[in-house]
Amino acid sequence: MTSTLNGRIQTRVALLVVVGGIWTLLITPLLPTGVGIGASYGVTFSVLLVITVLGVLWELAYHGIQQFRWEKDWPTLFGLVTMVPEGLLVWFLFAGGAIPWIGSLSGWAFGIHFVTTWMWVFLIANGPMRVPFVHWRFNGGRLV
Amino acid sequence: MSQTPLAPPPRAPGDLSDALIATDVWTDAMLADHGIPVVDVPFVTVGGGIGSFVTADYLRVCGVPTSAMRVLTPLETPWQSYEYLTRVSQVPRTERLRSDSASTPDNIWGFPSYALREAFAEKNPRQLWNVLVEPIWSNYYTPKAGHAFTSMEKEMHRIRYPEMVVRGQVRMVRRRVGGGYFTILTPPQGAAATRRIAYRSQWVHVAVGYPGLKFLGDLQEYRTATNDYASVVNAYEPHEHVYEKLKAKPGVVLVRGGGIVASRVLQRLIDDRDRLRLETQIVHLFRTYTDKAHGTGLRKRRKGSDGWAYQGFNYPKSVWGGQLKQQVRKTEGPARAALYKEMGGTNTPIRRDWQEQLSRGRAQGWYRVVIGTIDRMTKTGELVEVAVSSDQGPQLGSFDAVIDCTGLEADIREHRVLADLLDHSGAGRNPVGRLDVGRDFEVRGTRNGGKVYASGSATLGGYFPGVDTFLGLQIAAQEIVDDLARQGFCAKLGPGRSTSQWWKWARGKQI
Numbered sequence: 001m002t003s004t005l006n007g008r009i010q011t012r013v014a015l016l017v018v019v020g021g022i023w024t025l026l027i028t029p030l031l032p033t034g035v036g037i038g039a040s041y042g043v044t045f046s047v048l049l050v051i052t053v054l055g056v057l058w059e060l061a062y063h064g065i066q067q068f069r070w071e072k073d074w075p076t077l078f079g080l081v082t083m084v085p086e087g088l089l090v091w092f093l094f095a096g097g098a099i100p101w102i103g104s105l106s107g108w109a110f111g112i113h114f115v116t117t118w119m120w121v122f123l124i125a126n127g128p129m130r131v132p133f134v135h136w137r138f139n140g141g142r143l144v
Numbered sequence: 145m146s147q148t149p150l151a152p153p154p155r156a157p158g159d160l161s162d163a164l165i166a167t168d169v170w171t172d173a174m175l176a177d178h179g180i181p182v183v184d185v186p187f188v189t190v191g192g193g194i195g196s197f198v199t200a201d202y203l204r205v206c207g208v209p210t211s212a213m214r215v216l217t218p219l220e221t222p223w224q225s226y227e228y229l230t231r232v233s234q235v236p237r238t239e240r241l242r243s244d245s246a247s248t249p250d251n252i253w254g255f256p257s258y259a260l261r262e263a264f265a266e267k268n269p270r271q272l273w274n275v276l277v278e279p280i281w282s283n284y285y286t287p288k289a290g291h292a293f294t295s296m297e298k299e300m301h302r303i304r305y306p307e308m309v310v311r312g313q314v315r316m317v318r319r320r321v322g323g324g325y326f327t328i329l330t331p332p333q334g335a336a337a338t339r340r341i342a343y344r345s346q347w348v349h350v351a352v353g354y355p356g357l358k359f360l361g362d363l364q365e366y367r368t369a370t371n372d373y374a375s376v377v378n379a380y381e382p383h384e385h386v387y388e389k390l391k392a393k394p395g396v397v398l399v400r401g402g403g404i405v406a407s408r409v410l411q412r413l414i415d416d417r418d419r420l421r422l423e424t425q426i427v428h429l430f431r432t433y434t435d436k437a438h439g440t441g442l443r444k445r446r447k448g449s450d451g452w453a454y455q456g457f458n459y460p461k462s463v464w465g466g467q468l469k470q471q472v473r474k475t476e477g478p479a480r481a482a483l484y485k486e487m488g489g490t491n492t493p494i495r496r497d498w499q500e501q502l503s504r505g506r507a508q509g510w511y512r513v514v515i516g517t518i519d520r521m522t523k524t525g526e527l528v529e530v531a532v533s534s535d536q537g538p539q540l541g542s543f544d545a546v547i548d549c550t551g552l553e554a555d556i557r558e559h560r561v562l563a564d565l566l567d568h569s570g571a572g573r574n575p576v577g578r579l580d581v582g583r584d585f586e587v588r589g590t591r592n593g594g595k596v597y598a599s600g601s602a603t604l605g606g607y608f609p610g611v612d613t614f615l616g617l618q619i620a621a622q623e624i625v626d627d628l629a630r631q632g633f634c635a636k637l638g639p640g641r642s643t644s645q646w647w648k649w650a651r652g653k654q655i
Contacts, residue, residue, distance in 0.1 A: 002466025067443045070455075072462035076276050127255040130246075131646045132639035134253055135626075137246075138465045138619050 001074045001125070007141025008059040014143055015121045015129075016052045023120050024048050024113070031109040044113055046102050050090050051114070058086055076126060083118045090114065158338025160315070160328065168568045169592075171321045172344075180328075180340050185214045186633065188327050188345045190314045190561060192217020193225050194614065195351025195600040197296065197305065198249050199621040204303040204655055205252060205645045206625055206634035214343060215309045216329050222300065223293050225353055230289055232382050234408040237290030242404050242457060242493060244464075245275050245285045247615035249292065250299035252622070253646050254615075258287035261295075283495050284456040292614070302654050311335065316564040317348050323593025346594035347633065349624065350587070351617075352561055354601050356554035357381075363548055366521040366528070375528045376521060379405045379549040386545045387416055394423035398530060398541070400518070401549030402430050402452055403490045407498055409547050410511075414501040417510075426511045427541060429532065432490070433515040440486060450502065451513055453491040460487055463610045464619065473583060473607045481575040484605060514539065521546065556602050565590065576605030583607045584627040585620045595631075597624045 003011065024044045033040040062082065066074055091114075092098075094105045130137055158179040164170070175182055187203070189196040192215050200213060219225055227237075235241060246254035256264075259271040274285045300306070312331040320326050327343040357380050366376050377383040379401075389395065390413070399409055410426065417424045434448035447454040462468040472483055505511025516534030523529075527542040556562045556578050565571035565579070570589035574580040579602045580588045590596040599620035601612040608623075610616035622637075629636045648655055 002462040002464065002469075004467050004470050007466075066467075070439065070444065070446045071460040072467040073460075075278065075280055077280060080276070127257065127260070130253045130255045132643045134637055134642045135622065137254065138469070138622060140462075140466045140470055 001076070001079060002072065002137075002140065003074060004140030004142065005059065005063040007139065008063060009056050010143050011125060011129075011136075011141040012055045012059055013052060015125060016048060016055065016117075019120050019124055020048050020051070020117045023117050027113060027116060031106075031113055033106050033109040040109075043102055043105055043109070046099060047090060047094065047105075047110065047113060048117070050093060050099065051086065051117075054089065055086070058082070079122055079125065083115070083122075087114050087118070156339040158340055160340060165316075169319045169321055170326055175326065175342050179338060180342050181338055182326075182342045182344050183214075184344050185212065186345055187213045187347045187349070187628075188325075188343045189213065189215050189349040189351060190217075190317065190327060191351035191353060191600075192219045192222060192309065193351060193353050193600075194222050194249055194296075195353070195617045195620070196349065197222035197300065198252070198614075198617045199349055199351065199599065199624060200305060200308060201249075201299060201303055202252055202618075202621045202625040202637075203628070203634055204305075206629065206637055206641070208634045210304050210307040212633075213308050214345075215305070216312060216314050216327060216343065217309060218311065218313050221297070222305075223296055227289070227293060229354075229380060233379050233405045234412045235289050237288065237293065239289060239408075240286040241289050241292060243286055243292070243614050244457060244461075245271075245287065247464075247613065247618070248295070249614045249618065250295040251649060252618060253642070253649075255646075258291060259285045262287070262291065279456055284493060286493075298652070299649075302649070302652060304654065312341070314352075314561055315340065316561060317350065317569065317596060318564075319569055319590070319592040320344065325592065325594060325596065347628065348594075348596045350561060350565070350596060350598040350602070351600045352559055352602065354553055355556050355559035355562060358552040358554040360518075360548060360550060360552065362518045362521055366523075370523040372523055372528075375523070375544070376546040377548065378551075379409050379547055380551060383547065386547060387412065389544060390422060390424050391416065391420060394425075395544030396425040396427065396542070398427045398429060398528075398543045398546045399549060400429045400546065401490070401551070402432065402434070402492065403549060403551060404458075404492045405551055406549035407452075407492045407495070409549055411498055411501065414505065414511075418501075424510070426505065427543070428511065428513050429518070430513060430515050431517055433513070433535075444486065446491070447494070450506075451515075453489055454494045455491040456493050457610075458491070458613065459610050463487070463608070464613075464615045469608065469610075472609050475607075477575050480607075481605070484576055484609060487609065553601065559602070562602055565596070569596070571596075574603075574605040578605045579603050581606045584623045586627065595627070597627075599624070 028040050028044045029037060066072060091110060094102060164174060189199055196215050245257040245259040248254050259275045263269050263272045271285055274282050278284050312329040315328040315330055317325055317327045324346045325348045327348055329341045359378055363376055367373055374385060399406055413424055413426055416422055430451045433451045434453045437445045437447050439445040460468055475483055502511055514534050516532045519531040519533055521528055521530050528546055529542050532539045571587050572580045572589050579598050581598055581603045582588055585597045585599055587596040587598050599617055603611050628634050635641055
């Protein structure tokens, strides 16, 4: 990917809201959350919200790292492996009780939801995104 | 005996006159007086190479009928000229280009990428793995030249491109009194009743490719002095005879240059050496020797070693869409020229097979490097004697052949159509001396109730650096087509049209 900071943030938010939102709607009933469907949706959409908000901050860090690359690009693999620190941070925040409106979170449910959401966003950002948004890749990932 | 000037030969029917050539802006009546027939079409693209092709492709995707466009070209196919240059510079159809997986001139979306298509065709995910881990754990994936050409051929028929092609050589583009332009085409001999045909259009797109090759002074001097065109060659000229000569008897060859063409020529020499067990000795002359990472600061360091500056593509990757694209787009004049200089410089991609060959050559002594410049070349019997000012002082060597891989481009004025735009139509030069275009690739100074656009190599130095590449031509096409959409010539390419058109592409449905 060759993104500008603005493009990174726009892409992150748009994909997590649209792709992440649809996927969360579909997968939540199948997750081993151990609670009722309403509470499950409360948890999964809270996770999605936290990934999105923290993601904007992560993008600032990634943009900073990108400045040390001659090509000013972000190799495809980086978009995949950043899943690890981001996932761990979100997990610790939820498990540590930092998200006041969520009582408890099943590790398996979180893991499946987080990894599958990330994979969808990653796969769509690396190809199909260009089908409806043919200007997107030439505009540094900006949508507007 | 004094020479009496002869009477000028009678003008062929429908030809230009000196008076017309000297007139900057033409009326319809002037062409009628000259008997030059006029064809009306809203949009004309001049060149007919890959630049014209991708622009026509975008316009077809945006709903422009074939009847509203004409491609004026001497070429048989859009990739003919490109294929010639890649083939002689040692990239035949089976070899890989220096181009990104998602730079697909047959597909404006870049999806599916070449790597994805190759993985499906071969039922092997190896190339997908490559794009996942590049450039950290593997070299960049690049498509095979043949893959690019065959897929373009398919798209050419899908968009009914041949219906728009008119064969001939474009002589000039001139502004028309009352708005628009005349593009003067010289059809092949016998193909038309008149010597010239004028295309009257509101928009003209100029994509004529390289203005020409510029040979270095020492190469030209050698040829003038010796009339020997076979021993000292430019890598962009056909030079298969050099490899044949080295097969016939062991020889020493001097390779000059530090770019992608030098890399490919060295690979060819070493492949032949390995395959046919030849004794070829190679001396490689670098003008600038890069021994380590280099640049203007911690955040601007390009890799380098063993003489070469390494870079995946001919510019840093983000010029085609990221930070550097945005940065250059905002700069003017000397600041832009400075950015070009910072990103520029001769470079070549790192490829494992090349690294292996050259390190073996260094270890075994049949590949040696000299740093310096050529002072002169002279013919001594069958050999070429080359005098070099090197970092070790003056050196003299005798070679069976010299392959010059420096690939300098000629001034834009070397191309007749571009020279005419500069002289008669108000076009100017950008900070690096080429054709000055705006952010939408309009040739500045030529507006006349319509617009002239240009893309490709002639526009290097503008607000977008990567012009002379597959993706660069598509980026230019997108800017041009967006501008044409604003003027009402074609539909806007929003998410709905883009998706439905992509679906047609995916099904191979003709449009």
